[in-house]
Amino acid sequence: METLAEMTRRASRTIREYDKDATVVCPSITDLWKKESHAYLLRFAETGVYQHCDAAAVNLYQRSITDPPETMLEIIRRVEQTFQLAGYHLPLWNTGTTQTLQLNDPLDADTAANHAVRFYLTGLYSRLVQRMYFYSWGSGKIPLVIQAEGQAPTKAGLYVDRLQQWLADAEVRSCGHGSEVPPSETPETPLPENVWQCVFLIPDEHGTKHPARICWTLSGTADVRAGEGAYRVHHLDGTTREIGAEDAVRITERPVLVRYR
Structure with missing residues (x-):
């Protein structure tokens, strides 16, 4: 952990030397359904590393791929509590999921479309997460496909596009x-x-x-x-x-x- 913190400090310093306006995001913490991951996040924060970052990154995802996206709110609240204990209040970015995602069966088209839209709405609903990055756009090998590379958007992709149209400048x-x-x-x-x-x-x-x-x-x-x-x-x-x-x-x-x- 000390090595990771030092690497983050060095990276932040180097990035700012080349671009003082860059947004530096601290390394993303995953497996946040586990208590030990929150203990790791707290220890990482206690190194003081977050003072070298503009945003904190975490991997938010449902416990099971078939669970509603809104279940992510449980770990968002836990993450908020962990950062409060550490005394940091940085913008929170969701930057990924679990590495075992591709082992899950595909969702049916209707469920995938509903969950894709509600994934982004859950981020807005939380009022804590400033960015929700979908993992992974362009892939056809995950349970919820938005638009596989070289192919037309799925129903999920079209519905996400519609949501974006609804909320432009909102x-x-x-x-x-x-x-x-x-x-x-x-x-x-x-x-x-x-x-x-x-x-x-x-x-x-x-x-x-x-x-x-x-x-x-x-x-x-x-x-x-x-x-x-x-x-x-x-x-x-x-x-x-x-x-x-x-x-x-x-x-x-x-x-x-x-x-x-």
């Missing part, structure tokens, strides 16, 4: 699920316990920002009142539906975007 305002969502952030109180959401301010064609909600379930379905000002539901397949305040929106494991005037 600002995240709040995230929560079920009864933890404050009444001011949902038209239905309490929100069904299986419904998760993030509220954004999204610019229109004139650049004026308006509220919007992306909603999904961890499992199952729920019907939620659209709420005052709601006028359109957007689906990841590109279809839309005009709605009113009293209309019910069917929420499933595939996120939808509800726009408000």
